[in-house]
Amino acid sequence: MRIFDFPDFPNPLRVRIALAEKNLGSLIDFVFVDLPGAEHKQEPFLAINPEGTVPVLELDDGTYISECTAIIEYLDHLEGKPTLTGTTPKQRAMIHMMQKRAERELLYAVGHYFHYGTPGPGPILMPYKRPEWEARTEWAGFERDRAMEAMRYFNDVLAKQPFVAGHEFSMADITVWSGLYFARVAKLEIPTELTALMAWHIEMSQRPSVVSPA
Numbered sequence: 001m002r003i004f005d006f007p008d009f010p011n012p013l014r015v016r017i018a019l020a021e022k023n024l025g026s027l028i029d030f031v032f033v034d035l036p037g038a039e040h041k042q043e044p045f046l047a048i049n050p051e052g053t054v055p056v057l058e059l060d061d062g063t064y065i066s067e068c069t070a071i072i073e074y075l076d077h078l079e080g081k082p083t084l085t086g087t088t089p090k091q092r093a094m095i096h097m098m099q100k101r102a103e104r105e106l107l108y109a110v111g112h113y114f115h116y117g118t119p120g121p122g123p124i125l126m127p128y129k130r131p132e133w134e135a136r137t138e139w140a141g142f143e144r145d146r147a148m149e150a151m152r153y154f155n156d157v158l159a160k161q162p163f164v165a166g167h168e169f170s171m172a173d174i175t176v177w178s179g180l181y182f183a184r185v186a187k188l189e190i191p192t193e194l195t196a197l198m199a200w201h202i203e204m205s206q207r208p209s210v211v212s213p214a
């Protein structure tokens with residue numbers, strides 16, 4: 001299998017943490033995609049993912065899978081022992097619900113702020129930004145506020161339970177971690193009064209898959 005990505009960017013990191021959790025890194029060849037050079041916004045990359053984003057997993061039969069959730073779901077089930085996406089119907093539903101909240105309210109909100117409220121990844125990608133957003137950069141401020149609100153939400157969640165979707169580590173924790181990782185890049189720090197989120201963040205930062213992603 002191959003994964004097209006750009007190391008250390010937040011979405012590729014989600015999959016690399018999942019690979020380390022599953023100890024599957026040795027099955028993967030990584031293909032570097034030049035994001036700052038806009039390689040992902042042109043053919044031939046667009047043929048494998050029309051969204052023009054990384055990561056993309058290529059199976060040995062030539063199937064391309066994009067979307068971190070889909071890739072992680074695939075990897076989690078590869079050996080028939082899912083540990084990141086739940087086993088019971090309730091666990092699976094809770095994990096998907098919480099990871100979706102983390103993705104939309106934290107990770108993507110930070111991403112919008114980063115791309116439209118800061119210089120972002122550089123000038124070559126400017127032509128690929130949404131023109132209506134450039135005209136209304138105050139939207140970036142709304143996205144920043146949304147991300148900070150999401151931090152408060154996850155702080156409340158983690159005050160009541162050890163992990164984002166309940167009592168076990170899951171794909172939802174990986175999404176929150178990547179959201180906070182991206183937030184730091186965008187210079188949005190966790191407010192110190194969010195003690196439950198801070199404690200969870202410290203614990204996560206010591207997790208082997210986070211210390212050494214694939």
Ligand SMILES: N[C@@H](CCC(=O)N[C@@H](CS)C(=O)NCC(=O)O)C(=O)O
Pocket residue numbers: 009010011012035040052053054055066067068069125128
């Ligand atoms: N929905 C996608 C989002 C992937 C994504 O936005 N990846 C970023 C890298 S962290 C990217 O490729 N950004 C390039 C761009 O938007 O120009 C997923 O879950 O995989």
